[in-house]
Amino acid sequence: MGADAVNVDLSQQDREVRATVHSFAEEVMRPAAKVLDRLPDPAEVIASGSILWEVVDDYRKLGLDQISSSDSGLSPDEQARYGCIVSEETAWGDVGLAITCGMTNFHQPWIQMTGDDELWERYGAPGTNGIGCWAVTEPDHGSDSITFTERHFSDPSLGANCIATRDGDDYVIRGQKAAWVSCGSIATVALLFCSVETESGLAGGGGFVVPLDLPGIHRPQPLDKLGQRTLNQGEIFFEEVRVPARWLVLGPEIFQLGLETMLCHGNAGIAQLFVGVARAAYEHALTYAHERIQGGVPIAEHQSVKARLFEMFMKVEAARALAGKVAVYNASNPPSFQHSAAAKVFTTNTAFEVASAACQIFGGNGMSREYPVEKLLRDARASLIEDGCNEVLGIMAASRLSTNGS
Numbered sequence: 001m002g003a004d005a006v007n008v009d010l011s012q013q014d015r016e017v018r019a020t021v022h023s024f025a026e027e028v029m030r031p032a033a034k035v036l037d038r039l040p041d042p043a044e045v046i047a048s049g050s051i052l053w054e055v056v057d058d059y060r061k062l063g064l065d066q067i068s069s070s071d072s073g074l075s076p077d078e079q080a081r082y083g084c085i086v087s088e089e090t091a092w093g094d095v096g097l098a099i100t101c102g103m104t105n106f107h108q109p110w111i112q113m114t115g116d117d118e119l120w121e122r123y124g125a126p127g128t129n130g131i132g133c134w135a136v137t138e139p140d141h142g143s144d145s146i147t148f149t150e151r152h153f154s155d156p157s158l159g160a161n162c163i164a165t166r167d168g169d170d171y172v173i174r175g176q177k178a179a180w181v182s183c184g185s186i187a188t189v190a191l192l193f194c195s196v197e198t199e200s201g202l203a204g205g206g207g208f209v210v211p212l213d214l215p216g217i218h219r220p221q222p223l224d225k226l227g228q229r230t231l232n233q234g235e236i237f238f239e240e241v242r243v244p245a246r247w248l249v250l251g252p253e254i255f256q257l258g259l260e261t262m263l264c265h266g267n268a269g270i271a272q273l274f275v276g277v278a279r280a281a282y283e284h285a286l287t288y289a290h291e292r293i294q295g296g297v298p299i300a301e302h303q304s305v306k307a308r309l310f311e312m313f314m315k316v317e318a319a320r321a322l323a324g325k326v327a328v329y330n331a332s333n334p335p336s337f338q339h340s341a342a343a344k345v346f347t348t349n350t351a352f353e354v355a356s357a358a359c360q361i362f363g364g365n366g367m368s369r370e371y372p373v374e375k376l377l378r379d380a381r382a383s384l385i386e387d388g389c390n391e392v393l394g395i396m397a398a399s400r401l402s403t404n405g406s
Contacts, residue, residue, distance in 0.1 A: 009081070009324075018085045020062065025093025028058050033094035036230045037375055042222040046186050046232050052100070059101040060129070064090075069105060070112075080331035084272050084324050091276030095379050096230030098273055099182060100131075107132030107189040110209050113249040123189050123211055133187035134262070135177040135194075135210075135236055138162055142178070143392040145193075145202055146263060148256045149399035154203040160195035162238060164206060164248075171196075171208065171248065173216075173241040179223040180386070185234035187212055193259070197252045207250030207258055208243060216241040227378030228386075263388065264335030267344035270387050271323035274351040274380065278319055281351070281376045282312045285358035288365075305361060312354045319347040341397040345390045348383035355380040 010018070032051045039045055045052055059065060066072055067082050074082065090098035110132075111124035123130050136145060138161035147153055162175030173194065177184070184190075190210045197204030212219070222234040250258040286309060289300035299305045326343040329336065355377040359366030366373050384390050 014081065014085060017082060018089060021064065021086050021089040022092070024058065024062060024064075025089050028055055029090060029093030029097050033097055033230050033375075036097075038369075039229070042224050042229065042232065045230065046222060052097070052230070055097050056101055056104065056131075059090075060104065064101065065104040066126070069108065076331040077328055080327045081324075083269075084327050087269065087272035088276040088279065088320070091273040092280045093276075094230055095273055095277050095383075096228040098276070099228070099231050102269070103132050103183045103187070104130070105132070106134070107187075107191065107209070110191050110207075110249055111189065114209050114247050116244075116246060119209070119211070119247070128188075130188040131183050131186055133181050133183040133190050134266075135162075135181045135184065135190045135192045137178040137180045139176060139178050139235075141202070142180075143389045146259060146388055147392060147396055148203070148259055149396045153201060155201045156199050158201050160198065160202065160205075162192070162194040163198060164194050164196050164208065164243075166196075166245070167242070169245055170242050171245060173208070173210070173238040173243065175238055177236045177238075179235040180233050181236060182231060182233055182386075184236050185219050185222040185232050190236065191249075193250075196248075196255075200252065203256060204252050205250075205255045205259070206248050206252055207255065209247045209249055210241070210243055212236070214241055214243070225382070227375075227380070227382040229378075260337055261335060264330055264337050264340040266387050267340040267393065268323070268326050268330055268335075270383065271319070271340075271343035271347040272327060274347045274383050275316065275320045275323050277376060277380050277383070278312075278316045278347070278351040278354040281355040281358040281373060281380070282309075282316050284371075284373055284376070285309065285312065285361040288371075289361055292363075299361070308357050308361060312357050315350045315354055319350040323347050338397040338400045341388075341393040344387065345393055345397075348380070348390060351380040351383060352377070 032055050035051055036045050044050065064086055067086060068079055072079065087098065090101060107130055108124045111120050138145060140161050144152065152158060162177055164171040164173045188211065190212055192208045192210045193205055195204060196206035216239040218237040218239065219234055222232050289305050289309060290298050292299045323343050326339045330340065355373060358373040359377055362371055362373050365371050
């Protein structure tokens with residue numbers, strides 16, 4: 001019985017989509033990830049001849065980059081359902097590549113919000129092959145920069161590292177975004193969250209669409225990190241970067257609402273991805289347990305291993321159920337922050353716990369780079385921090401529970 005055998009919500013078409021994406025994940029993503037993860041220099045991962053770009057091209061050829069597009073012809077519920085399938089299967093292949101591929105259409109709806117036809121034709125229209133990024137974290141502000149439920153968020157003494165100042169019909173952007181911007185070194189367009197009304201603290205922010213080939217933008221070497229090495233992350237510097245005021249798509253008056261909405265969809269998306277990571281770790285462990293002989297029998301016959309496998313199985317199933325429920329709800333309703341945060345925290349914790357359990361089942365081999373589970377453990381570890389560290393998201397969700405109930 002497969003890991004999703006009790007999923008009764010999938011139509012025949014859903015299953016066909018899943019089979020297509022699974023083949024892509026198995027035949028294209030996993031082999032590429034094995035190569036990219038072992039490159040010592042993160043600049044090699046994004047070099048012009050890197051296999052990374054073949055993966056992205058194949059993802060686009062399958063049309064997976066357009067599932068969430070307003071022109072897809074899918075209903076919001078269908079987009080959410082397909083999104084869950086694609087996210088889980090591609091992350092089962094490799095979560096760093098899954099996030100990279102997922103950013104290929106991130107910038108499109110934001111460019112449309114500017115109403116700038118020229119901007120759309122250059123950077124957003126199908127065939128322009130752009131990649132987006134969400135530039136929010138700063139050297140002095142990590143998860144605290146998203147904590148819209150907390151008192152410090154409106155403290156004017158907390159100075160931002162990136163500020164946009166109005167100058168006639170334009171804004172001038174100065175400052176820096178931290179090295180944790182996903183796809184920061186390779187993106188063509190950023191959704192930049194920075195300070196606009198500095199007297200309001202972090203709450204006085206704004207969201208700009210910023211093409212990253214503008215004069216004054218500098219991007220140094222990408223970040224060298226423990227896990228998700230297939231996902232480029234890098235800092236962005238802005239030196240007197242001038243953008244028209246119409247590229248401000250989230251003004252300070254709606255910034256907190258926009259930030260909350262972004263976090264709801266972002267957290268729900270991370271949840272879907274790390275179901276795939278957890279499932280990959282569980283499946284590797286299950287296969288290995290039936291192959292590895294200890295004490296004269298496959299270790300899957302030992303009670304301690306049986307118990308551990310069943311616990312892993314339960315966690316994967318529970319994570320998938322919660323992530324899918326939240327994704328579909330958010331697609332057709334005002335998104336729920338507490339449920340989105342719960343999905344992100346639960347599934348990422350699950351992915352790390354299941355990957356750790358997989359390493360235990362592999363024993364000493366689990367520590368060897370010859371086997372796949374040590375990479376899954378490294379990849380899962382990063383998820384406890386990215387898109388808001390789990391502890392901070394829990395505090396924010398708790399604040400919402402005290403004011404909004406369940």
